[in-house]
Amino acid sequence: MKVAIIPARGGSKRIPRKNIRDFSGKPMIAWSIDAAKLSGCFDRIIVSTDDDEIASVAREYGAEVPFRRPATLSGDYAGTVPVIRHAVDWLVGQGFPVDFACCIYATAPFLAVEDIQQGEQRLRESGCSFAFSVTSYAFPIQRALRLKQGGRVEMVDPLQFATRSQDLEEAWHDAGQFYWGTADAWMEERVIFSPDSVAVPVPRYRVQDVDTPEDWESAEYMFEALRARNSHGG
Template sequence: MRLAVIPARGGSARIPRKNIRLFAGRPIIAHSIEAALSAGLFDRVMVSTEDTEIAQVAQHWGAEIPFMRPPSLADAHTGTHAVVRQAVQWHLEHSQPVEHACCIYATAPFVRAQDLSEAYRKLVESGKSFVFSVTQFEFPIQRALSLSRDGAVHALYPQFRETRSQDLEPAWHDAGQFYWGTAGAWLDNTALFSPASLGFALPSHRVQDIDTEEDWQRAEVLFEILARGLGQK
C-alpha cells in the first residue's frame, strides 16, 4: 500500500483552527487533499486528527479517516514522525501493510501532484529511506548576522566577510510540504535530516511556511499570483 498521511490536529496557538481555515475559498487542508488525490499514486489518502470537525471537513473533500488520532499524539509537542509512524503501524495491525508513506502537511497549499509523483519516483529509484521537499535560502547564510542587546552587529561567519556571494556554497532548508518515506524508515524512526534522505528541490516562489498571520497573508498573495499563471516553473 502507498499511504498519504495528512496530520491535522485541532489545536493551533498562533492561528486558531488554521487547518480548516479558508484559503483561496477552500479550507486550507483541501488543497493538500486534492493534490494527493490528483497524483493518482495513493491507495489511501487519510487525515490523522483527533478533532471531529477537521475529520468532517477532510471527508467532505475526499480524504479518509480510518481512525481518530489518540489524544496522546495530539499535543503541541508531538512530532510529525510519531504521527506517521502511528498511522503506518495501525494499518499493519489491521492487515493492510504499507510499503511507502508520504506525509503531506495540511497547511501546504502550494503542494503539487506532479511533485509528489516525481519525488516518489526518486525515492524508489534511489533506494533511500526518505525524499522530502527542500528549497534554497534566498540569501547566503554565510552572511548571517547576530544582534546584541544594544543593537551591535556581529558576523556569525566572519571568515566569509570578504567572499563574493557568487562564490559561497548555496544552502537549502526543509520546504515543509511533503515527506516520502519507506514504511520501515517511519517505523524505525530513521533520522530525516541525514544521509538516508534525498532532497526534492522546489523553487522558492512555491514555498511559504504558514505559522503567523503575516505568513498567511503573504501565502494568499503568492497563491493568487500563481493562479494567474505567473511563476509556474
C-alpha cells in the same frame, strides 16, 4: 500499498483552526487532499487528527479518517515522525500492509502534483529511506547576522565578510510540504535529515511556511499571484 497521511491536529495556537480555515476559497487542508488525489500515487489518503470538525472537512473533500489520533500525539510538542508511525502501525494492524507512506502537511497549498510524483520516483530509484521537498535560501547563510543587545550587529561567521556571495556554497532547507518514506523507515523512526534521504528541489516561489498571521497573508498573496499567472498561460 502506498498511502498519503496528512497530520492535522485541532490545537493550533498562532493561527486558530488554521487547518480548516478558508484559504483562497477552500479549507486549507483541502488543497493538500486535492494534490494527493490528483497525483494518482496513493491507494488511500488518510487524515490523522484528534478533531471532529477537521475530520468532517477531510471526509467532505475525499480523505479517509478511519481513526482518531491519541491525545499523547496531539499536543504542541508532538513530532511528525511518531504521528506517521502511529498511522502506519494502525494500518498494518488492521491488515493493510504498507510499502510506502507519504506525509503531506495540511498547510501546503503550493504543493504540486508533479513534486509528489517526483518524490516517489526518487525514493524508489535512490533506495533511500526518505525523499522530501527542499528549497534554496534566498541569501547566503554564511553571511548571516546576529542582533545583540541594543541592536548592535555581528556576523555569525566573521571569516566570510570578504567572500563574494557567488563564491559561497548554496544552502538548502526543508520546504515543509511532503516526506515520502518506506514503511520500515517510519516504523523505526529513522532520522529524515540524513544522508539516507534524497531531496526533491522546488522553487522558492512555491514555498511558504504558514505558522503566523503574517505567513498566512504572504501565502495568500503568493497563491493568488501564481493562480493569475497560470490562468494566463504564463
